[in-house]
Amino acid sequence: METISSCPKLEKCPIYLKNVFFNPNAGETYRKIYCTAGKEKYTSCKRFLVSEKVGKPVPESVMLNCSLTVDEIIAKYNL
Ligand code: SF4
Numbered sequence: 001m002e003t004i005s006s007c008p009k010l011e012k013c014p015i016y017l018k019n020v021f022f023n024p025n026a027g028e029t030y031r032k033i034y035c036t037a038g039k040e041k042y043t044s045c046k047r048f049l050v051s052e053k054v055g056k057p058v059p060e061s062v063m064l065n066c067s068l069t070v071d072e073i074i075a076k077y078n079l
Contacts (some may be wrong), residue, residue: 007035007042020060034064046073053068054079 010016013035021027034045042048046066050058050073059077066073073079 004036004038005042007045009048010035013024013047014057014060015047015063018060030064033064046070050074 007013010031012042015021016031019027022058023031034041036042045064046068047058047062049070050062053070054074056079058073058079062073062077069074
């Protein structure tokens with residue numbers, strides 16, 4: 001059976017370290033949908049994509065399913 005991989009950034013991802021979610025269940029839900037759901041899913045996370053592109057931490061206010069494009073996020077937050 002193939003192992004489902006988790007995001008390599010999971011342990012240090014600021015949204016989990018700082019627990020930025022208003023609803024206590026939201027973090028767990030996001031984690032299941034993106035972070036621990038295999039490479040195809042975690043590589044669709046906007047936080048992951050922006051971080052890979054700029055090579056530095058992404059502000060906690062950027063959500064995994066942010067509607068902006070990667071370049072729009074980079075421009076908005078001056079990354
Ligand atoms: S929020 Fe995105 S970058 Fe952070 S651990 Fe989850 S998939 Fe990775």
